[in-house]
Amino acid sequence: MESSRRLQILRDVVAVTVVGIFMFPIFWWALTSIKPISAVFDKDRVNFFDFVPTFINYGVTLFGQSRSQLAIDQGLGMGVGGESAYDSRQSIMESVIISLGTTVITMAIAVLAAYAISRMMFRGRNGYLNWVLGQRFMPPIAILVPLVTIYKTVGLRDTDNLYAGYFGLMMIYALMNLPIAVLLMKSFLDDVPKDVDEAAMIDGATRFQTFRKIVLPMVKGGIAASAVLVFIFSWTEFLLSLFLTTEIRTVPVKIQTFVTSTGNEWGFIAALGTAAIIPSFIFILLVQKNLVRGLTLGSLKE
């Protein structure tokens, strides 16, 4: 008994250590965001806590404080150029618009398709399902190069028209998120017995009324979980937004602009990075229960 207790304690210690190792980069990142420059670039030792915390990095990136203020505060004679280049409020706005827009478009389209796949018997049902699933296998780069040319031709670039740029990016994000949304919603809809639909339609409701008034409320949780995942994937996307837009800079792309030829602005990078992580963290904790289902496109349930 004594030895099994010891073993249990050993397991606890190992478990906490392992999770601790995985949390370390996040901790270090958050710590870097409140460090003054001198502590970030400390070449003499690894500087954990030997500094006066500063929020100037957040001030500059999120609240539009002037960068020269930072130079004065920290007594640096560094260049004060690029005043507004670090103000990321615009980028955050753009990221929010893109992610929310994508989520709404994707979910609206996906729920309809998932309902038909789950509820109706029609020829080519499997073919359609495989078509949707096939999208998940396609590397985005395969359509990216022609897409840039197509967007240029039809004027969907953000340099032609800002709204068109938003639309163009949202649509391609919607396409990329479509498989996960459709398959996940199908899996949630499959959990609702078909008798429910039949009963409603016998009572005189149309297909669409049944769908909207009866079935949709029953899969609210599933819709929320899918929407959260779509939002997160759009929020974190990098490749497509890097290639397709120039005026619109989503947060992951914006951060890269802080890497300059004269050195990386680590304080700003970490501050904006930390700020970009927080919404994802909140969202992910909300959908813990359906996370496995989501990540495996509905094929595994927890």
Next chain:
Amino acid sequence: MSANIASYPDPGTERRPWLPRWLASESPIPWLLPAAALMIVFGIYPLIYAITLSLYKKNAATRKMVFDPTHNWVKILGDDRVWNAIYNTFFYTGVALVFQLTLGMLIALLLDSDRKGYGVLRAMMTLPLVIPPAVTGMMFLLMLNGSFGVLSRGIIALGLLPTGFSILGTADTAMAGVLTAEIWQWTPFMVLIMLAGLRSLPKEPFEAAAIDGATAVQAFFKLTLPMMSKVIAIAVLIRGIDLFRAFDYVKVMTDSGPGTATETLTSYAGRIYFGNADFPYASTVALLTLIIVIVVSSTFMKLFRVKL
């Protein structure tokens, strides 16, 4: 029952006579159309465009495109950078999968407990998953910096590397550096899926094995692993597809360098695109990526009888 049905008009056709019949009836078309339209306009059409592009030759000097269906595909065969990128992509995918699977399984076994506090640990393990990969890349770029990176300094302090050694700036170690970020971010994915798999296992075989005197290790290899094979196959498939499009970490941490040491298929296509604006050739390399993904994943699905 039948009287009940008869007392109502046919819901689809008579209640809304102004709707076209195909919209009001049981047709699945209106339900499927929006998604199909999205997939055709933004998926199929660009794909066909890409295939067409790959059949043209771009003259670097005149910037004219000439129809020459074999030019790019022949060029690929003789392009050392393509082969290097293919090698790097497979290497990246393979190493990451092995590490993520092994670590994922071990950590899942470790965290699969009903004791107090383990739920919190499991929730914490999911956090890396939702960080933008481009941000993760920056995190590790900072931590792997040769002169002040905390991770680099740790390794140097252990005496494994000379002082000031730049892991990402050295061709031999750059890939390992990029893989560190990849493995850190996505091992939790495997942990999560393995945990779900472990929790769905039936209890009886394990009780029987314990009575027969099987050790925990024996039970793992003879019972747990075989029973988890479907779950593992699904995890490998989904992760593999994503690993094969490796771009974010590479772009952010090394920009495919030093030289072409960490150049993957996606980043090479991107470099051709940005570098010499040779759209047809960039498209061809991108299509090659797609072809490899299709061949490898369908072989895998056949071999292991996986269905998503």
